[in-house]
Amino acid sequence: MRRLLNARPRGGGRLLLGLLPIAILILLYLVASQARHAENPRDKILPTPAAMAESMEIMALQKDPRTGEIPLAADTKASLTRLGIAVGAAAATTLVLGLSIGLLPYARAGLGPLVATISVIPPIAVLPILFIVFGLGETAKIVLIFVGITPFMVRDLASHVAAIPEEQIVKAQTLGASTWLVALQVALPQAMPRLIDSVRFSLGPAWVFLISAEAIASDVGLGYRIFLVRRYLAMDIILPYVAWISLLAVIIDLALLTWSRTAFRWAHAPGGRR
């Protein structure tokens, strides 16, 4: 008998094994929902799939007579815009700061402690400050996400750039590269796959900050909607919205991974762990 350590699932079996826990959870939900509805046909806590489909038809296909927009589409657009601007700005800032701190001893001495200090501040704690400074509009929400994820990303990228072997940096200089060319041609391309990874990991916290900000002050957005309908115990809307947010997160993650694999082929071992 082989040790359990060495037994590996293969091919279809592996896929099936991965789907099994998900199927069990869905089944458990259906059974529980059925049981509650048997007791009370108007139960709101565990809505049936039919009820969820009915509510989502209103949210996803019909225009809100007040705003003239489809709620799900408007919420998705607003949330993704906020997320996109914030994460884009965070990535751009990270590239500039991470490369500088990773490559230049003067930048490391000057900015390292500041970034380290900022990164220990809990972002939600500064949300009131952001609302006071930037008002309750879009800016405060975008800044919250930016403040929440940038320091971590900068530190991660800076340490990755600083870990480029010194041999490479010296070699580049013996081939005539200036500081600028070392940054542009040696460090930047090697930083990109790591930055994409870092964005992928930061998207989790970014969603948390987005939904928190939308829950507190907003009039449109995925987070705003689920906190709004919470007042009516509308689980038939909340659950599909959560599923939709998860689906968006998975799609964004896969898109980033695919980009990294195609544009930075050298960084991904064929069939390797990354």
Added chain:
Amino acid sequence: MTPVLSFRNVWVEYGDHVVLEKVSLDVAPGAFVSIVGPSGAGKSTFLRLALGQEAPSRGEILLDGAPIPAEPGPDRGVVFQRYSVFPHMTVLQNVMFGARCDQAPLTGLLMGADRRQAKAEAVAILEQVGLSAALKAFPRALSGGMQQRLAIAQALITKPRILLLDEPFGALDPGVRLDMHELITGLWREHGLTILMVTHDIKEAFKLGTRVIAVDKRRHDPHAPKRYGSTAVYDFPLDDKQKTAIPREIAALGARD
């Protein structure tokens, strides 16, 4: 003839720790100088000094009679034991990097005729080192020996005044190492290179070099091991006959390693 590289009474000290003391050395044009010595004797410090990665505490280092710049530059090429090539560039891009830095200091990108010429030169040198079949491969797809061939081709493209080799074949299998010895000797003759090689392999040092310099401490105080630094304790100019026999005092140095 002005030596390509000279060390004039060079000392390297970190506080009380003396690494090198009183090192004076001239490298003549066209010489292949091997530096050998036990681990920790400061062999690599020679290369760091020549590269400008480190400055001597006392004394001076001259390149073609002028003080060397205090940082690495295209006049001194280098091949390290590892990590000498850029993992994100193909073989061809790695070799063209020197031309790109030289001719496109702003973007690092070449266009049109410049690009074609740089590419032709790179392809020619890659052919000499035996990599013409792998132009589009990334370094991770190459064996250790092939990566070192690439690193050498990359260093030669800028036509450095002196080529510095830091244990260049130390991580290779014995068979591959022999191939590399042939390659570097051929390139040295063909391009009229001046080479300074640091190695811990004494046989290799004698086989390849036209001159072997052994680095070790002349004096040793067991109560203060850092008090005295290393210097060039033996300096053998070699002709072809001598290349077969390794002097006994040098062999003893290797046995201590």
